[in-house]
Structures are given as C-alpha cells and as structure tokens.
Amino acid sequence: MQFQQLAYFLAVAETRHFTRAAELSRVAQPSLSKQIRALEEDLGAPLFRRARGNITLTPAGEALLPLAQRILTDLETARREVQELAGMRRGRVRLGATPSLCAGLLADALAGFHGRFPGIELQVEESGSRDLIRALGKGELDLALIILPLQSSDPAFVTTPILRENLVVVSAAGAPSPAVDGASMRITELRDRPLVMFRRGYDVREATLHACRAAGFEPHLAVEGGEMDAVLRFVEAGLGIAVVPSMVLKNRPGLQGVPLARPRLLRTIALAHRKDVDPSHTAKAFRRHLMTYLTHLTRDELGEDLEVIAPLTA
Amino acid sequence: MQFQQLAYFLAVAETRHFTRAAELSRVAQPSLSKQIRALEEDLGAPLFRRARGNITLTPAGEALLPLAQRILTDLETARREVQELAGMRRGRVRLGATPSLCAGLLADALAGFHGRFPGIELQVEESGSRDLIRALGKGELDLALIILPLQSSDPAFVTTPILRENLVVVSAAGAPSPAVDGASMRITELRDRPLVMFRRGYDVREATLHACRAAGFEPHLAVEGGEMDAVLRFVEAGLGIAVVPSMVLKNRPGLQGVPLARPRLLRTIALAHRKDVDPSHTAKAFRRHLMTYLTHLTRDELGEDLEVIAPLTA
DNA sequence: GCATGCCCATAGCCTACGGCTATGGTCACC
DNA sequence: GGTGACCATAGCCGTAGGCTATGGGCATGC
Numbered sequence: 004m005q006f007q008q009l010a011y012f013l014a015v016a017e018t019r020h021f022t023r024a025a026e027l028s029r030v031a032q033p034s035l036s037k038q039i040r041a042l043e044e045d046l047g048a049p050l051f052r053r054a055r056g057n058i059t060l061t062p063a064g065e066a067l068l069p070l071a072q073r074i075l076t077d078l079e080t081a082r083r084e085v086q087e088l089a090g091m092r093r094g095r096v097r098l099g100a101t102p103s104l105c106a107g108l109l110a111d112a113l114a115g116f117h118g119r120f121p122g123i124e125l126q127v128e129e130s131g132s133r134d135l136i137r138a139l140g141k142g143e144l145d146l147a148l149i150i151l152p153l154q155s156s157d158p159a160f161v162t163t164p165i166l167r168e169n170l171v172v173v174s175a176a177g178a179p180s181p182a183v184d185g186a187s188m189r190i191t192e193l194r195d196r197p198l199v200m201f202r203r204g205y206d207v208r209e210a211t212l213h214a215c216r217a218a219g220f221e222p223h224l225a226v227e228g229g230e231m232d233a234v235l236r237f238v239e240a241g242l243g244i245a246v247v248p249s250m251v252l253k254n255r256p257g258l259q260g261v262p263l264a265r266p267r268l269l270r271t272i273a274l275a276h277r278k279d280v281d282p283s284h285t286a287k288a289f290r291r292h293l294m295t296y297l298t299h300l301t302r303d304e305l306g307e308d309l310e311v312i313a314p315l316t317a
Numbered sequence: 318m319q320f321q322q323l324a325y326f327l328a329v330a331e332t333r334h335f336t337r338a339a340e341l342s343r344v345a346q347p348s349l350s351k352q353i354r355a356l357e358e359d360l361g362a363p364l365f366r367r368a369r370g371n372i373t374l375t376p377a378g379e380a381l382l383p384l385a386q387r388i389l390t391d392l393e394t395a396r397r398e399v400q401e402l403a404g405m406r407r408g409r410v411r412l413g414a415t416p417s418l419c420a421g422l423l424a425d426a427l428a429g430f431h432g433r434f435p436g437i438e439l440q441v442e443e444s445g446s447r448d449l450i451r452a453l454g455k456g457e458l459d460l461a462l463i464i465l466p467l468q469s470s471d472p473a474f475v476t477t478p479i480l481r482e483n484l485v486v487v488s489a490a491g492a493p494s495p496a497v498d499g500a501s502m503r504i505t506e507l508r509d510r511p512l513v514m515f516r517r518g519y520d521v522r523e524a525t526l527h528a529c530r531a532a533g534f535e536p537h538l539a540v541e542g543g544e545m546d547a548v549l550r551f552v553e554a555g556l557g558i559a560v561v562p563s564m565v566l567k568n569r570p571g572l573q574g575v576p577l578a579r580p581r582l583l584r585t586i587a588l589a590h591r592k593d594v595d596p597s598h599t600a601k602a603f604r605r606h607l608m609t610y611l612t613h614l615t616r617d618e619l620g621e622d623l624e625v626i627a628p629l630t631a
Numbered sequence: 632g633c634a635t636g637c638c639c640a641t642a643g644c645c646t647a648c649g650g651c652t653a654t655g656g657t658c659a660c661c
Numbered sequence: 662g663g664t665g666a667c668c669a670t671a672g673c674c675g676t677a678g679g680c681t682a683t684g685g686g687c688a689t690g691c
Binding site: 334335 | 637638639640641642647
C-alpha cells in the first residue's frame with residue numbers, strides 16, 4: 004500500500020468519478036485506475052462499485068475512508084512538524100542569478116523547492132555576476148549563481164562549479180543559417196557580421212568581445228545595450244546575429260542556434276556564497292535541492308550544449 | 318514519503334543501529350541507508366545523528382517518531398478493518414494439489430497469500446487428480462490444482478488451464494547422462510532402461526506408461542510404487558532413471574534432468590472448482606493471488622520446462 | 632603503530648513499478 | 662443505430678528501490 008494510492012482513493016471517493024479524480028490528482032485516468040485496482044488487490048476487496056456514472060463505495064471502501072483521511076492528515080502534520088523543528092517552516096532564501104539562468108533552468112528548480120517547502124520565501128535578484136558578487140559581499144544575498152572566473156578574485160567567497168555551457172550563435176529562425184557549413188561556426192566568421200550585443204555588465208558580452216579580439220578583429224555591433232530578452236527579440240526581428248548562452252533558446256521557436264566550432268566558447272556557472280558566514284538552513288536546503296535537481300536532469304532535458312559538473316563533495 | 322521509509326525509520330529509532338535495523342526490516346543495510354537518506358532529503362532535515370556506535374535522534378527525528386508510529390498503526394488498522402468487512406479476516410481455503418505441485422510452486426504462493434491474509438486458514442490436500450476431483454465433487458475442497466485432461470469428463474467442474482509443464486528424464490547427478498546426445502532424449506531411449514515408477518494414481522505414471530506403449534514397447538520397472546519423494550531418492554541412489562515433472566528438480570542438487578525430445582511429454586495443470594457452487598470469497602481471493610503470482614514469475618524462476626498459460630479472463 | 636574489525640556510505644547494476652498514450656468495450660441517451 | 666461518456670486494457674518508458682561489492686573512518690588490541 005502506498006500514500007499515493009490512498010490519495011487517489013480519496014479523490015475517487017470525493018468526486019465519485021474516476022476521470023475527474025484523475026484530473027484532481029493531476030495524473031492520467033488509466034494511471035489512477037491502475038493504482039485503485041492495485042489497492043483493491045492488495046487489500047483483497049473491491050472498494051468501489053463501478054456503475055455507469057454512479058461510482059459508490061463498498062462497505063470495505065466505507066471502512067477505509069476515515070482511516071485513509073487520517074493517515075494522509077498525519078502525513079501532512081509530520082511534514083509540517085519536522086520542517087518547523089528544522090527551521091524550514093518559515094524562512095527565506097535570497098538568491099542571485101544571471102538573466103540567462105533565470106530564464107532557463109531556474110524556474111523549474113524554484114518551483115520544485117517551493118512545492119517541498121511552501122513556507123520558504125524565495126527572493127530572486129537578476130543581475131550580472133559582478134553585481135551579484137557585490138550583493139553577496141554586502142550580505143544582501145544568501146547564494147548566487149555566477150559565471151566563472153570571477154574578476155574580483157576575492158577569497159571571501161566559496162564558488163562551486165555546477166554547470167558548463169556552450170555559447171551559441173543565434174539568428175532569426177527564417178533567415179539562412181549564418182554558418183558556412185550549416186552546422187557550426189568559427190569565431191572568425193563573426194567578422195563583419197552585424198552583431199546584436201548586450202549592455203555592459205553581461206558576462207557574455209565580455210566573453211564575446213574578448214574572443215573576437217583574440218581572433219584579431221573588432222566585431223561590428225548593429226545594436227548594443229539590450230537586456231537578454233531585448234537582444235533575442237532584436238535577433239528575431241532580423242537586426243543581426245548574437246552570441247548567447249545555449250539555454251535561453253529553450254521555447255524560442257523564432258530563433259535558431261548554431262554552436263561555435265572548437266575552440267568553443269564555454270562558460271562555467273558556479274554557485275557562490277560567502278566564506279565567512281555559514282549559509283542558513285534554508286539556503287543549504289536550497290543548495291541541496293538545486294544540486295539534486297541538476298544531477299537528475301536527463302540528457303534530453305539538458306541538450307547538447309549543457310553539462311552538469313558533478314559536485315566534488317557539495 | 319513512503320510507508321516503507323517510515324518503517325525503516327522506526328527500526329533505526331528502536332535499534333539505534335543501521336545494520337541491525339536492516340536485519341530487522343529484512344533488507345540489505347545499504348538499501349535501508351538509502352531510504353533513510355531519501356526521507357531526510359524529502360523532509361529537508363536530518364533525522365539521526367550518526368556517531369560511532371551511538372545513533373541518536375535529532376529534534377526533527379523526535380518529532381517524527383510518534384507520527385510515524387501512528388501512521389503505521391493506522392495502516393495496519395485499515396488493512397484489518399477492510400479485510401474484516403470483506404470477510405477475509407477469518408476464513409478457510411481448502412486446496413487440493415498434486416504432490417509435484419505441492420513440492421514445487423505452491424510453497425511460495427501459499428506463503429505470499431498467508432502474508433496478506435494471516436487470518437485465513439489454509440488446508441492443503443495432497444493427492445492424485447482423480448482423488449482431488451472426487452473430493453471437490455463431495456464439497457471437501459474449494460479449489461484443486463489438477464492435471465488435464467480429466468478422465469471423468471464431468472461437466473460439473475470448471476477447469477482453467479494455468480501451466481504447461483515438460484516432463485523430464487531424471488537421473489543421479491553423478492551418473493553419466495542417460496541422453497545419447499547429452500542434451501535431450503527420445504521416448505524410445507527409455508526401452509530396457511531400469512525405470513523408477515510412481516505408485517498407481519499418479520498422473521505422471523499413466524502418462525509415461527502410455528507414451529512407452531504408444532512408442533511400441535513396455536518399459537522395464539526397477540522399482541515401483543513410491544510417492545514423489547521416494548521416487549526421487551531412489552533415483553538419487555542410482556536405482557534407475559525416472560520421468561518426472563520438471564519443477565520437482567528445484568533445489569535437488571543430487572539429480573540431473575534431461576528434457577524429452579519432440580514430441581515432448583507435456584502435462585497441463587489446471588485450476589478446478591465446482592460449477593454449481595460459487596467459490597467463497599476466500600477461495601476467489603486465493604485464486605486471484607495464485608494467478609497474479611504465476612503471471613509475475615520471471616522467466617528465470619520458471620525455467621525452460623514450465624510455461625504459464627495466460628488466463629483467458631479468470 | 633599498525634592491523635583488524637565494525638559499521639555506515641557510496642557505486643553500479645537490475646528489476647519492477649508507476650507514469651504515459653492509444654485503444655477497446657460497454658452503457659446511456661439522442 | 663449512431664454518438665459520446667467513461668472506465669479498463671495494452672504496451673512502452675524511465676526511475677525508484679532492491680541487491681552485491683567496496684570504500685572509508687573510527688575504535689580497539691597486540
């Protein structure tokens with residue numbers, strides 16, 4: 004017997020309807036049917052009489068109903084009490100992250116954390132790595148997701164690399180691919196192409212400009228100064244191409260990305276916190292949650308251009 | 318969170334010892350460790366302080382303890398109440414089965430059923446198919462596992478084929494294989510070999526003798542009249558070879574079996590009950606349990622010579 | 632002081648279970 | 662008799678939970 008089966012049982016008992024119970028439980032109807040049947044098998048007795056449009060409880064079902072309710076209530080109570088004692092009932096995590104991360108991976112991770120610890124307030128600050136580090140140093144943030152390497156090699160921070168990401172060249176979906184061979188591009192192919200460029204402060208901006216200069220040319224900027232979303236919209240509108248982190252292309256049908264040929268432009272994303280103060284319980288919990296979330300992502304969800312770095316010991 | 322995790326938690330809390338808790342819970346120690354860890358992750362708080370030889374509960378663990386106990390108690394109560402109402406709390410299943418089935422598959426199936434419905438008394442009668450059918454007809458049995466075809470083609474019984482089994486030629490493990498090619502034997506190779514034969518009444522006896530006569534010879538019987546166990550021991554002792562159902566060779570290192578070449582000697586095992594009286598709740602439950610037990614056996618557990626026949630609708 | 636043993640954690644593998652989509656079958660109602 | 666509602670069945674897939682083998686830390690003993 005399992006908690007879920009009891010929950011499904013309650014849902015059917017309340018709605019007197021398998022299909023609606025399945026909707027209520029956020030699962031497909033056959034999944035719920037199967038679990039109810041498994042529960043009945045397990046107990047050795049049918050719990051419902053299945054009549055057309057009129058599902059009713061059998062005596063066995065009637066007997067189970069109050070106990071199932073009580074068990075699930077106790078379960079909730081247990082959750083709450085333990086979290087209360089562990090200081091996870093109320094609290095706050097102040098998290099800093101770069102715009103690309105906020106748009107990409109963070110949403111799901113935050114949603115999962117909120118589901119497990121609904122009492123914890125989540126404050127997200129979206130900014131460039133330098134600003135985030137500054138805020139971290141002033142104690143305005145508990146954790147920050149930043150881009151390595153840090154310009155200020157301040158030893159006051161502990162950084163744990165967690166992701167390695169490929170930068171890609173993005174262009175409007177309708178336009179011909181900017182890649183000569185259609186599959187990948189060299190940095191030098193950016194020469195004389197109109198580039199859409201982020202405002203100062205974005206790590207990607209510095210990385211791109213630096214790579215161009217290292218290749219021996221100064222890029223031609225069509226537009227300059229936008230935030231993440233603006234840059235992508237400018238590219239969609241055909242103003243030029245841009246170099247962006249691969250993950251922001253998720254759910255952007257108006258854009259196509261081409262990876263850079265080796266040597267690629269990689270950026271390493273790290274989790275940072277102050278060395279001198281121990282993170283709060285809530286911050287540690289979020290850190291753990293984020294790490295398990297990342298390591299449990301499938302290769303499919305990650306895509307080609309993203310790689311999780313196994314935490315050394317976390 | 319899962320019931321098992323709570324049970325493991327209680328075991329550790331009681332024993333203050335992971336290894337002993339694992340023994341108590343009948344699982345490997347790493348499995349228990351992993352589940353405890355998962356529970357801690359789920360709740361967002363450690364439940365135990367792991368000190369050498371001195372495991373103690375954290376405050377969170379202390380808070381969880383009474384609730385976990387209550388939940389598991391409620392779980393047991395729910396089981397009992399539902400089974401009480403479904404008439405599965407007390408009761409009896411009178412089951413007939415042939416000796417080979419009792420020795421082979423039945424033990425595990427019975428154990429599983431008893432685990433789920435501890436209040437149900439299990440009465441097993443071990444006998445030949447003819448006797449079992451007779452007992453079924455007199456109402457002395459609820460269900461019988463018999464060999465098809467029935468000699469008495471009495472329409473008073475419903476039979477459901479559930480297993481098809483190969484008969485094999487068995488010999489002492491040390492002796493040279495009786496098979497000429499070492500892999501399989503023809504019926505005719507039994508001619509002039511000393512056979513150890515069951516007493517009258519065993520279906521296998523009739524099947525073997527019939528097959529020999531159909532092949533045009535009368536077999537030479539070294540010993541005759543034994544029950545299943547005696548026959549196998551005689552073979553082990555080197556008195557001769559015997560034709561037996563494949564499943565009795567399980568856990569018999571002193572014996573080796575060789576399948577018969579095509580046309581093989583197959584026997585079909587069926588579940589029988591009276592047509593005129595509806596089986597009791599308990600009998601139906603056992604029937605269901607047996608069927609799911611069989612269909613969930615792995616190919617590995619079944620072996621080469623045994624095949625489950627999918628029940629038509631059961 | 633190193634060897635040994637106890638005991639919990641980690642790693643890696645395998646099966647089974649819970650999820651999904653697609654489809655079937657049955658009843659009610661037009 | 663056609664149609665729609667609704668639950669069951671079938672078949673596929675990924676992950677969770679089981680196992681064995683091994684690591685690694687802390688005691689204890691010779």
